[in-house]
Amino acid sequence: MTTYFTEEHEWISVEGNLGTVGITDYAQKALGDIVFVEVPETDTYAKGDEIAVVESVKAASEIYAPVSGEVTETNEELEDNSALVNSSAETEGWFFKIELSDLSELEGLMNAAAYKSFTEALD
Amino acid sequence: MSADHSDELKTPLYDLHRKLGAKMVPFAGYNMPVQYPLGVLAEHLHTRKAAGLFDVSHMGQVVLTGTGADKWLETLVPGNIIDLKVNRTRYTMFTNEQGGILDDLMITKRENDIFLVVNAACKTQDIAHMRANLPNGIELTELNDRALIALQGPKAAEVLARFVKGADEMAFMEFKIATIMGAECFITRAGYTGEDGHEISIPNDKAEEIAKALLAEIEVEAIGLGARDSLRLEVGLCLYGHDITQNTTPAEGALMWSVGKRRREEGGFPGANIIMSQFKSGSITKKRVGILPSGKTPAREHTKIMDASGNKIGEITSGGFGPTFGAPVAMGYVKPEFAENGTEVFLAVRKKLIPAKIAATPFVPQNYYRKK
Known part of the structure; x- marks a missing residue:
């Protein structure tokens, strides 16, 4: 399993052609207390599509599909406990699973080390 | 995110906010704490359960002196100021000739003068507006030498009473001058959270010391602007510039409760004809x-x-x-x-x-x- 990161502060953890997507710990810290996550419908999405929304006490933030593919499952836990994204953004606070239609799209994403220096440059 | 905050004003509690680990944001020209490490959600809940300390020093504090200042003020606001008792506070608003709201504010009648607290974003224009209409014999003084904090929550009065004897026995919207740690403070039992509590005006040079002493009380946490906003929204209090503006009148804004019977009958405030016609006929859009x-x-x-x-x-x-x-x-x-x-x-x-x-x-x- 390999985890990739986007400049929009999402992570996607890939096993075979199945990816699990969420927002990074850096993102949840910046957003503050998360009160609602609008997870996607199980449908087909293109990379860059607006796919989910995170509502914090401060504002709504759109989440864009990091890759193209079909969403097969969403995290039902978030419905009653959106704070999971604050407490475990990169594990139990995942948003959805997506079957990648084009594995080569992963090539443009960052690995953990690259993402770390990316966020350090933002602070 | 190294934003340049060099042209933003700082309140006397700026250093304290930084020490407490606040996240600072620009607000109405000031660099203000939006939240502390506790976070907006916990800060909100803490205020409803115990007591929260808010820095609201960015707001404008103004004193009007001179005979008939209350009568003159009624030419600018629809609130009943003449009949307001000494050491009592009232919510009202500056209106324009179209009946629109220029700002909302708190007015306290004191023994020898009138004390106003206005919104930070509007204070320059409010003061200019008052000065442009100021008659001879009434003087306006901006209290730039004072900080303002709010202590809010069900435990707030109990905490403040440890510093000011009888603070917990003041009536809602009652004012008094009291000495806290050697400093002359103006205390009003009011706030912007829907909770019990007080707003406390403190000389700048004593603000940090007094804020720290209040924060040292077990019930008290520092609360940022984020929770201040969610607290006021839950109890239906208006935020100027959003819920009320120059394009909304007190009748449209459902604020006619703040316009007393005599003022409704006599008028005499900017936009009175429009506001009263809207109120009587219900002809609003x-x-x-x-x-x-x-x-x-x-x-x-x-x-x-x-x-x-x-x-x-x-x-x-x-x-x-x-x-x-x-x-x-x-x-x-x-x-x-x-x-x-x-x-x-x-x-x-x-x-x-x-x-x-x-x-x-x-x-x-x-x-x-x-x-x-």
């Missing part, structure tokens, strides 16, 4: 209401409000998640025929239409002090 979205999606400011046929009937002016209410809450303006509580409306959030209901405010009970 929009009315401020509380709105409860169904489900969990918060509807933010500028969200369009639609009727069942998809016609736009209004707009949300404040909206978010109510931590104590446990669900989204909002307020906004709708056409008057939709203003009745219980009316079903729809909110256009992103690509969806979310069902919502017009609802009475406050959404959570106000907890103001009532003398036994």
